[in-house]
Structures are given as structure tokens and as C-alpha cells.
Amino acid sequence: MAVAHARPTESADLLRRLIERGDAETEHRSRLHLLAAASLQYATEIEPAVRKLVEHHARVLMPPRSPEEATGLAALGPGILDLLPGPEDLEYDEVGAVIQTAATIGGDHAYAFLSNFTQSLSSGPVPYELVNGWGNFESLPYAREILLPVKDRLTLVVNTNDQRNALQALKPILDVNFGEAFADEEIIEHLSPEHTQRLRIDAGSLLADLQFVHRLPALRELTLSECSQLTHIEDLAGLPLTSLSLLRFPDAVSFDALALLPELSELSLYTRLPWNRLEEMPAPPGLTELRLVRTIDASLEGISKWQLLEKLVINSGPTPAEWREISSLPKLTDLFISEFDLAQATPMLNVTRLQLSVTDTDTQIHLIPYIFPNLRSVLINCYNFLSKNIDITPLKQIEDLSISLQYANSVIGLEEFDTDAIQRYPRPRKTGA
Incomplete structure (x- = not known):
């Protein structure tokens, strides 16, 4: 320079x-x-x-408040590290962004910064950016000096053999995500059978079966993705899983073994289903959370057979008949939805927490008080929103409502609400910044 x-x-x-x-x-x-x-x-x-x-x-x-700001800062080079603050007094949207900035820069100076930063982190969840930065440093020292002090408060992410071998320094392993393809013996080698409770496999292309899961008796939450060799999930039958997520499976895979998971309460299906409607899906009646991607290619008809559902995530707009059936769920309190048309919806008096991912210029915010009159909190994600303005004024009709806005660059109606009623991510900078 x-x-x-x-x-x-x-x-x-x-x-x-x-x-x-x-x-x-x-x-x-x-x-x-x-x-x-x-x-x-x-x-x-x-x-x-x-x-x-x-x-x-x-x-x-300073400090950065979003992944985008962190990326921009890191591009300026190591000199930025001297300007980054420690974790004391940072806001909710700053801790992860500060970590991301340092981890992306890399090098000895960044390593020292992260080591000091980690030692000063308060109790509570640790931002995923800390483990995401693992790939920019030598695996074993990073595991011992940066991840070990907080390992029980984050999900370990393994993408290389060096990181997989470094798991030995982090035992017992409670929560781990394998982001790249590994064989079943490689996955199981450094885990802790009596302690590993959550396992996520994002690239299951090397898995010929799921028998290895039986060697993890403490496992309660399992995510499987891109398991191109599997034709069924029968190896999971009888396991005490409480949460199961299946993503991007081959067509024609049999999911009949869902009926043989008696303790299952949370189910996520982000893959094409072999049934025409949910009524045919053999998931146990005790489900309390259900997440469905648009590409399941199945009607939501029959969803009401899970009368204990409390949380529903759907990534495609229901038909009027499907809206009516969803509204009949007596315990449903949390609804997350994208590609929605609230003009077709039936009022839902039980829903108290709503999350909308806006993908159209018509946000339909004016319909929220009518469809969800008893809301306590609403999150509106505008990341893919095509319009520049979002008007939250109609939400004033709901008393004591907490509002979260993500990537809402221009908001109309803020003056109608108490400042503590609205949380924005990332928080806007002052004029001139």
C-alpha cells in the first residue's frame, strides 16, 4: 500500500x-x-x-454486523485485526461477524485474536463462525486451543481427514457434522458411543447402509443427506431417535421405516417423497415438529393426523384446503413459511410465532393481523425480497408484538412501535456510514 x-x-x-x-x-x-x-x-x-x-x-x-460486512472487512487484510474488538459488550449480530472476519483473514495474528476471543466468550451458545473458521488453520492446534474450551456449546464441523483425526482432542463428542463424504468406519472412528447425541452427515454418498448408527446408543438426533447408495432406511428401525432429517435422497427410496421409530417427535423431509399426499406417510403420531421442503411433490392433505404438531415449516404455499387443514391443528403455535399466499389462508388463532420468507413484491403484511390475531412474535426475512420498501404499519393492530426483520433495507412504519419491540438484522448503520 x-x-x-x-x-x-x-x-x-x-x-x-x-x-x-x-x-x-x-x-x-x-x-x-x-x-x-x-x-x-x-x-x-x-x-x-x-x-x-x-x-x-x-x-x-465497527464491529461488523453481518456475513457480508465480515467478508468486506476480511478483504482489506490483516491490518483490520487491530481494529476488531473483543467479545465484551458486543451485540447479538456482532460476535459471529467479528469471528468470521478474523477467521477469513487467517494467519498467526488472526489465530492469536481468535484464541483470546474464545477465552473471553461468555456462557451460552457459541457462534457457528468459530467452527467454520477451522478450515483456515492447522486442525489439531485449532481444536485444542480454540474449540476445546467451548466444544460442548457448538456443533463440530468436519470437512477433512485432519479435522476428523483432531476429534480425538475434543472427546467426548456430543454434536458433530460431517460436511464431506466419509465411509461409515471413518465417521464412527473418533466419535463417543456413550456420548454422541447429534450426528449430521451432509454427504452420504459413500454409505451403503446405516448399520453403523446402531453403534451410537446415545444418539437422539440424526441428519442424512445425499445418500445416493441407499434404497431404504430400515436400518434405523427401532432406534430411540427423537429427531430425523432426510435431505436430497434418490427417488424411489423407501421411507416405510418411519413407522418403526416410536420416539420420533421431530421430522424434516427435504427430499422427494414416494407418496402423493401426507396422509400416506407412516410417521408416528407423536410428531410435534414437521419440516417440509417444496420439492416433496406431495400434497399436505392428511397433515391433521398429527394432532400433536406444535411447529410446522413449509416451503411452498398451501392450497385453500391445505390451509384449512393446517388451521385445524389444535396445538400448532409455530408456523414458518415461504412462497405463501395469505389471501388463501384460514385464520389461525393458536399460532403465536410466525416466520415469513418474503419472495414477492407483495408482502401481504396487511393480512397478518387478520390471519394470526394472537401472534406474540413475527420474523420477516427479506433476503430475497424484490421491493425496496417493507411497510410494517399494519402490525400495529396486534398488541405487544415482537418484530424481527432480516435484511429489510428500507422499513416504513418504524415510528409506530416502541424501539424495544423491533429487532433488525443486520442493524442499520447511522447515516453517513
Whole structure:
């Protein structure tokens, strides 16, 4: 960078020009301001006024609040690490983004930052960004020094043989996700039969059967994806699984063994089903949570046979008849849905928690108070929203409602609500940032 080799007055001029250019160019403002901040360490002498100006702009943009901001920061290089704060007093949307920034940068400086950061993390869940950063460092030291202190508070993610072997340093293994293809013996080798409760296999192409699962007597939650060699799941019959997720299975696979999982309460099906309607699905009657992807290619007809359902996730808009059947579920309190048409929906008095993924310019927010009059919380994800504005004013009709907005860049009606009633992710920056 030119600032590193400039004379003091030249350094000050360069930094000042970066700030001024950032003020003028809205599109690149954040990047230019942060570039100026990262350059401070290379400038030998800077006028106090210039340093104060640069640091002011950096503070406005720190800490990062989203994966997108973290990616942009990491692209500026190791100089950014000196500007990143520790975990103390960080907000809910900042901890993970700070970790992602450091892990993406990599190197010894980033490793030291993450090690210190982890030691200062308070109790509670650990952001997945910490284990996601594993791949940017040497596996065994990262496992021992960074993951080990918090291993019981996160899902371990294994993508390489080095990471798989490093599991020995993290025993007992409670919760693990194999993100790449491994044979059954490789999966089981470093697990803890009496302790492993949750297992996720994202690339099951090397699995010829599921017999190995019987060697994990403590297992209660299992996710299987892309198991291209399997023709059935009968090896799971009789296991005390409480949660099962099946993703991207081959067509014509038999799921009849669902009827032989007596303790199953949570079922996720993100794959094509061999039945025309849910009424034919042999899942046990004790289901309390059901998640369905649009590509199941089956009607929701028959969903009411699971009378204990409390949570339902569907990724395709129900027909009017399906809406009516969903509304008849007596215990349903949580509904998550995308590709929806609320104009076809039946009022649901029991639903208190709603999550909508907006994919159309018509958000239909004005229909929410009518369809869900007893809501306590609503989350609206606008990540794929085509419009620039979202109007939440109609939600004022529901008393004491907590509202979460994700990736809502322009919101109309905020002044109608108490500030503590609305949570935004990522939180918007102040004007000028």
C-alpha cells in the first residue's frame, strides 16, 4: 500500500483523500473508510486531526454486523485485526461477524485474536463462525486451543481427514457434522458411543447402509443427506431417535421405516417423497415438529393426523384446503413459511410465532393481523425480497408484538412501535456510514 512508504505529510494527505472519497462515493464508502483505518499502522507520523478523523469513521463501521460486512472487512487484510474488538459488550449480530472476519483473514495474528476471543466468550451458545473458521488453520492446534474450551456449546464441523483425526482432542463428542463424504468406519472412528447425541452427515454418498448408527446408543438426533447408495432406511428401525432429517435422497427410496421409530417427535423431509399426499406417510403420531421442503411433490392433505404438531415449516404455499387443514391443528403455535399466499389462508388463532420468507413484491403484511390475531412474535426475512420498501404499519393492530426483520433495507412504519419491540438484522448503520 502506498501509505506504508509515504512521507508523513504524504501519508496524511493519502488518508485524508481516502476519507473524502469515501464520503463522496456512497457505494464504496464503508470499504474506503476502513481501508484508511487499516492504513494507520503503516503511517509513521499522522497529524492528530487526520488520525482522529480516520478513527472516527472506523468506529462507526465497527464491529461488523453481518456475513457480508465480515467478508468486506476480511478483504482489506490483516491490518483490520487491530481494529476488531473483543467479545465484551458486543451485540447479538456482532460476535459471529467479528469471528468470521478474523477467521477469513487467517494467519498467526488472526489465530492469536481468535484464541483470546474464545477465552473471553461468555456462557451460552457459541457462534457457528468459530467452527467454520477451522478450515483456515492447522486442525489439531485449532481444536485444542480454540474449540476445546467451548466444544460442548457448538456443533463440530468436519470437512477433512485432519479435522476428523483432531476429534480425538475434543472427546467426548456430543454434536458433530460431517460436511464431506466419509465411509461409515471413518465417521464412527473418533466419535463417543456413550456420548454422541447429534450426528449430521451432509454427504452420504459413500454409505451403503446405516448399520453403523446402531453403534451410537446415545444418539437422539440424526441428519442424512445425499445418500445416493441407499434404497431404504430400515436400518434405523427401532432406534430411540427423537429427531430425523432426510435431505436430497434418490427417488424411489423407501421411507416405510418411519413407522418403526416410536420416539420420533421431530421430522424434516427435504427430499422427494414416494407418496402423493401426507396422509400416506407412516410417521408416528407423536410428531410435534414437521419440516417440509417444496420439492416433496406431495400434497399436505392428511397433515391433521398429527394432532400433536406444535411447529410446522413449509416451503411452498398451501392450497385453500391445505390451509384449512393446517388451521385445524389444535396445538400448532409455530408456523414458518415461504412462497405463501395469505389471501388463501384460514385464520389461525393458536399460532403465536410466525416466520415469513418474503419472495414477492407483495408482502401481504396487511393480512397478518387478520390471519394470526394472537401472534406474540413475527420474523420477516427479506433476503430475497424484490421491493425496496417493507411497510410494517399494519402490525400495529396486534398488541405487544415482537418484530424481527432480516435484511429489510428500507422499513416504513418504524415510528409506530416502541424501539424495544423491533429487532433488525443486520442493524442499520447511522447515516453517513
